[in-house]
Amino acid sequence: MHEATSLYTDRHQLDQSLIATSPLPELKEGEALLRISRLAITTNNITYAAFGDTPHLRYWSFFPTGEERWRQMPAWGFAEVMESTVEGVDVGERFYGFWPVATHLVMQPVRVSPRGFYDGTPHRLELTSAYNQYQRIGTDAAYRAEDEAYQMLLRPLFITSFMLADFLEDNDFFGADQVIISSASSKTAYGTAFCLEDRNDITMTGLTSAANKAFVDGLGSYDRSVDYGDIESLDPEVPTLYVDFSGNDEVRSRIHHHFGTALVHSCYAGSAHSHEHISTSSSTETLPGPAPVFYFAPDQIKKRNADWGPAEVTRRFNEAQLAFIQRVKNPQHPWIDVKSHAGIEAARDLVADLVAGRVEPREGHVVSLD
Known part of the structure; x- marks a missing residue:
């Protein structure tokens, strides 16, 4: 050619x-x-x-x-x-x-x-x-020829998931008792939930559409799933951390207004929806609670490279990625x-x-x- x-x-x-x-x-x-x-x-x-x-x-x-x-x-x-x-x-x-x-x-x-x-x-x-x-x-060390498709599909997303989960743990979840993750059916979202599923001190709540609720429930990484239409059914007094994968201004506004001062942190980690809803600044509304901030995985990687050294960061990530791929490709219940x-x-x-x-x-x- x-x-x-x-x-x-x-x-x-x-x-x-x-x-x-x-x-x-x-x-x-x-x-x-x-x-x-x-x-x-x-x-x-x-x-x-x-x-x-x-x-x-x-x-x-x-x-x-x-x-x-x-x-x-x-x-x-x-x-x-x-x-x-x-x-x-x-x-x-x-x-x-x-x-x-x-x-x-x-x-x-x-x-x-x-x-x-x-x-x-x-x-x-x-x-x-x-x-x-x-x-x-x-x-x-994490490469497997038979898993090339999974490495391509998951590794660039899972690095965000892994480092986001680490960022939240590194900050003690900002004092939250509950983490709410929007677009819970997206790969980066459920990768984050996978990394945190062994934490018994935090409730993982996945926000999703009615069409994707059964899929999210079947993952087993969230403690519960909630339809977008039912956000207001959540207890507004629980200290809550919001991780926004949807980029949807309306959903973000409803979360902030519903939880108010009980919302301890709000971060935007990427969009799983179409590009029309992607901007964190497309709404001019002043939201109650903490101002939404953009989460950027390379910033946490840089911090952990300094804390642990690059070799240890790579080792921990490879170990988690291999475990995640094995879960995702489980022939009895593939994700x-x-x-x-x-x-x-x-x-x-x-x-x-x-x-x-x-x-x-x-x-x-x-x-x-x-």
Whole structure:
């Protein structure tokens, strides 16, 4: 193949995409060409796109197109080295990391080590470092070939879940007796509940729709589930911590007004809904209780790297991730039904379905680009 194929997304209408092709360039010294093999495309990617221009995140900036309207949506997955001029990055090696929805990517590997490398392409140096790191599968203690689909689908979400659970524990739940998690059927939400399910001193309450209530109840990680319509049935005197995965202004407002001063902390951890409801500042309403704050996993990772050291952070995360994957793929009661797709066209259709909310919470979608 002598050309790369990419999915370009309309930054203002995320369900609108086009397929672009470009010739593969001649490599310069210090560059490597990787063929992107498999990607997980989930609601998480729609969140990346919806936050694409947010200064703290800048997801549209990782894989620039030079176009104002059409951008490349990032996704997590695996790629193999096709050509390399970089010592220690060898043809045929397979890496896990952050890629565009495309068939190929030219990179500038730096800080090459047994663990992997960072992409030193100049425009990425000012972006969040956690997204610039690429892991060799040969030295990844948590990698299992048979679990590639689950690693793609869950690892980028579970790092948020794991570090969010750690953040809450690290702050003694801000004095709460109850944690309420919205969009309880989303993978990041129930990953957080999974990490906290052995805590007997805190009640985990999942907010969900009537359609997803049976799924949430079946997970077993929440102490109870509550329909969005029944928020006001909850005891308003219980010290409560709200973790917002929905990004829904109305739900947030109802939580704040219902609990008032009993709400001890309110954090926004991402959106499981369509991008129209994603902004934490789209409402001009002044809410009772604590001001909602944005939770950003890399901040807690940085803190724990200082507290524990990076090796111990990785060890703890790998242990938890492996346990989570085993729970999710349990053949007697699987939490995810993996759906496989082939080609950029399938990725385009999948993105449109995700934006429109046409994907069931039990489904996990993986696209092969080989």
